[in-house]
Amino acid sequence: MSEFSIVRGVVALCLAAGLAACGTTYAMPGIGEDTTSRASAMFAEAQATPPRPPSSESAGVERFHRVAQRVEPVARQFCERELAQSKSVDCNVRLEIDGVMRERNAYFTYTRPGNKGPVIRFSVPMLQDAASDDEVAFILGHEYGHLIGQHIVKQQQQAIAGALILGAITAYGNAAAASAGQHYDPNAVSQNMELGAAIGELAFSQTYELESDMLGTRIAYYAGYDPVNGARFFARDEAARSQSGKLSFWGTHPADSKRMAIVIATMDEIKAKQALARKSGP
Numbered sequence: 001m002s003e004f005s006i007v008r009g010v011v012a013l014c015l016a017a018g019l020a021a022c023g024t025t026y027a028m029p030g031i032g033e034d035t036t037s038r039a040s041a042m043f044a045e046a047q048a049t050p051p052r053p054p055s056s057e058s059a060g061v062e063r064f065h066r067v068a069q070r071v072e073p074v075a076r077q078f079c080e081r082e083l084a085q086s087k088s089v090d091c092n093v094r095l096e097i098d099g100v101m102r103e104r105n106a107y108f109t110y111t112r113p114g115n116k117g118p119v120i121r122f123s124v125p126m127l128q129d130a131a132s133d134d135e136v137a138f139i140l141g142h143e144y145g146h147l148i149g150q151h152i153v154k155q156q157q158q159a160i161a162g163a164l165i166l167g168a169i170t171a172y173g174n175a176a177a178a179s180a181g182q183h184y185d186p187n188a189v190s191q192n193m194e195l196g197a198a199i200g201e202l203a204f205s206q207t208y209e210l211e212s213d214m215l216g217t218r219i220a221y222y223a224g225y226d227p228v229n230g231a232r233f234f235a236r237d238e239a240a241r242s243q244s245g246k247l248s249f250w251g252t253h254p255a256d257s258k259r260m261a262i263v264i265a266t267m268d269e270i271k272a273k274q275a276l277a278r279k280s281g282p
Contacts, residue, residue: 025150026277029262054129060128082276090116103123134225138216141218141219143216151211
């Protein structure tokens with residue numbers, strides 16, 4: 001069974017079960033040719049900027065605390081407003097520096113079972129690499145976007161759906177083989193359930209990243225920062241990036257120019273006084 005078929009199956013199972021998983025919560029801004037052109041030009045300009053030496057560790061840490069102090073209350077209020085009906089969601093996110101990770105990374109996760117204890121962590125190299133307060137504010141807003149979009153919860157539901165789909169198909173195949181007197185692998189069901197869970201978990205990873213970019217743009221803007229300037233972070237050299245971290249900037253991400261276009265299009269909506277809108281359907 002192909003990964004695409006499993007993804008389609010995950011969607012169907014989620015809808016049939018009435019789950020909140022499968023796709024983004026909010027309507028994404030439209031991206032026309034003008035927005036794409038502006039994003040491409042800005043991306044090229046940012047990439048052409050000469051490399052800068054990393055900030056000192058103390059300067060990076062100071063920047064983190066300075067930005068976090070302004071972004072946290074805005075993001076918490078944003079979260080509480082959007083998730084008012086989800087009384088089980090904790091919008092009081094701990095903002096921490098990961099002093100162990102030696103890679104450039106920022107990530108959102110939970111520290112306690114049952115999706116409790118939300119935390120956003122920045123590694124020190126990430127803070128040293130950031131060129132401005134705008135960049136740190138945008139990244140921080142992006143990570144808050146994963147909480148507001150409930151992406152980890154959705155991926156957990158998708159993993160269950162993927163495991164059920166591929167596990168059921170494998171069990172059916174084993175039963176058919178057994179009835180025909182053919183050999184079958186007794187471990188195949190558990191192995192394929194693990195595979196289905198992994199595929200299901202990644203089913204909408206790119207759209208979740210884009211949704212977080214959109215939400216992060218609004219959070220950074222409302223906190224008094226320039227998210228378009230902050231999105232210049234996307235132009236960093238690919239060799240400097242890390243694949244570590246749950247739901248981080250560099251885990252299964254869309255093309256950077258497309259992400260920059262989302263930021264620009266979201267700012268156009270803000271300037272036009274267009275409110276954040278939830279999708280009308282699945």
